[in-house]
Amino acid sequence: MQMQDEGITNPSDEIKLLTKTIVEKLSKLPLTEKIELENGKITDSKGKVIVVFPRN
Numbered sequence: 001m002q003m004q005d006e007g008i009t010n011p012s013d014e015i016k017l018l019t020k021t022i023v024e025k026l027s028k029l030p031l032t033e034k035i036e037l038e039n040g041k042i043t044d045s046k047g048k049v050i051v052v053f054p055r056n
Helices: 013-027
Strands: 036-038 042-043 050-054
Touching: 013 036
Parallel strands: none
Antiparallel strands: 036 042, 042 050
């Protein structure tokens, strides 16, 4: 996010929002929490969906 904020990278607004959402949600999880990326979504160890990636 720092690179986006500083203008080093310039992704679309949709990607900026997605990045912010991922960082906010992951920062609330315990450091030992296992997460999985599968079928376009990130889930926690209980199967709770953290974020779903948009399909093009």
